[in-house]
Amino acid sequence: MSETTTHIPEEKARIGAPSIPGFTEEGEDLSPINDNTSSPLGGSAAKAHSHGGGVGVPDSSRAGRLTSYNVDDFAKLTGREEDWRFTPLKRIKGLHTDELTGAAPKVELTGSDVVTLSEVPADDVLNGIAHTPDDRVSANGWKYATTSQVVTIPKNAEGEKATLRITGESLEAAAQHIIVVAEENSEATVVLDHVGSAVLAQNVEFDVRPNARLTVVSLQAWEDDSVHASSQQALVAAGASFKHVAVTFGGDLVRVNPSARFTGERAEVELYGLYFADAGQHLEHRLFVDHAVANCKSNVLYKGALQGKDAHTVWVGDVLIQKAAVGTDSYEANRNLVLTDGARADSVPNLEIETGLIDGAGHASTTGRFDDEHLFYLMARGIDEKTARRLVVRGFLNEIVQQIGDEALQERLTDTIESELAATDN
Incomplete structure (x- = not known):
């Protein structure tokens, strides 16, 4: 496996690996780039290997996309958008167009006497601290979620483990909002265990406060008839650590979008994922790490296996290192193992760098057979x-x-x- 490490005395660069059929391996090295000359990657430094544009250009990079709590601010989806070009819109059961008035999955908290579960109205001050919708489905879910389920890990809690069992009992299109607050200096593991049958637009926000250590396992173990689109966003404060593990086996179509944004120095983020797609399943994971401040670390590793006719997995990893994020250390990788004929894995790692004063950054992707x-x-x-x-x-x-x-x-x-x-x- 090749790796990419960068030490670049330049203003801005962007790398993106294309969709990878068959067996390929991508890991690109960033040579020194001067904004006054052409990039050795081809084209201008800001657009090399991109699907069109850079920071601030709508619908190009994650950094340039529209964010809004108002679903009407987002254009109707056609399937040609960069963010939706792999997703079969006919199979998302109207989560982008319909009124999401079905019953949301039932939520139960077990495993800890310290971690608490409460419910607040949609206009509560906790809503939106760590989450802003950045696509039409997420905004539609925000519109129709009338309450939020709040999991709170109290200050200075140590080694707590809790499971939030999320049970779908209806195939009527529904919305759900979940908030996990890890208070200062707390340490806990929270499992989001999705089971049953649902058609769900879900927003989840993680408020990881200073020096907190939060591990989240989001397990998608739905029945075969389920459709699940989940936007899971974390705000990671100074000195905090956030580990997110996405595990996806069940469902007809599942699309999970984890993201993490640093708000204070000396913080760490780890994003891991495991998925196994069978015949006809569409399992999609799109993640975003926003290095907005200095001296933070991130590591991303997703692995998937596919088998059966029309099994399809999609992994898109976006990492942004902003101009202020000096001292950043970041790496992302995706590995896919195709077990039978008729399966397809798409893998697109993207890396955007706005400062050369970093400790390292890189990405890699492989897709192959035994x-x-x-x-x-x-x-x-x-x-x-x-x-x-x-x-x-x-x-x-x-x-x-x-x-x-x-x-x-x-x-x-x-x-x-x-x-x-x-x-x-x-």
């Missing part, structure tokens, strides 16, 4: 091909499973992976 050498090695030691394939996939995904840090949940995910692999054998 490594024949790995299979040969295992089979040469008496392991049959079916078992050898399972071991390779299990080992490939286990790096993400281990990031969860909860033995019971890790065991549940391992069992789910085994069930998915068993389906391949049939």
Whole structure:
């Protein structure tokens, strides 16, 4: 795997890897760029390898896109927009156009006597501290969510673990708003466990306050008839750490957009993801890390497996290092393993840099099939091909499973992976 590390004495650069079919590997090195000369990446430095534009240009980079709480400020979707070009709009069940008046999934909190769950009205002061819709579905969800479920981790709490079970009981299009507040110096793990059947536009905000340490596991274990679009945004204060692990197996169409914005120095963000798509499933993850202040770190790693006809996964990773974010250290990577014919993985890592005074930044993406050498090695030691394939996939995904840090949940995910692999054998 190639890596990219940058030390650039220039004003602004943007890199983007294209959609990757078959087997490819992308990891681009940023050579010194002078704004007065052409970029060695082709074209101007601000637009190299882009889908058109840079910071401040609408619908180009995540940094330049419209944000609004008003759904009418967003144009009607056509599917040709950069943010929606991979998403089959006919399958999102009107989340972008309809009144979302169905019953929102039921929410239950378990696992901790310290972490609390409350409900506040949509106009409460907590709403919008860490979240502003940046697409039409998110804004539509904001419009129709009449209340917000608030999970609060109190100041100085240590090692708390809580599960927010989110159970869908209806296929009528609905909206939901969830807020997780990690107060100063707290430490906790919160699992968002999505189960049942739903057609849901969901907004989730994480308010990670100074020196707090919050781990979130967003588990999408829906039934096969579910449609879920979730915008999950975090605000990360000085000295805080935020780890987000997205795990997606269930649902017909699932689109999860995690993002993190730094508001204070010496903060860290880790975004991990694991997804396994079967025949006909569309699983999409789009993430954004906004380095707006100096001396912060971010690391992104998503891994996915695909099997069956028309299984489709999409991963888009956007990292912005703003001019003020000197001393930034950032890296993002996506790995995809295609298990059968007829499956497709799209992977697009994007990196925007507005200052050369950084410790490092880079991205990489791979999509491919089984490594024949790995299979040969295992089979040469008496392991049959079916078992050898399972071991390779299990080992490939286990790096993400281990990031969860909860033995019971890790065991549940391992069992789910085994069930998915068993389906391949049939």
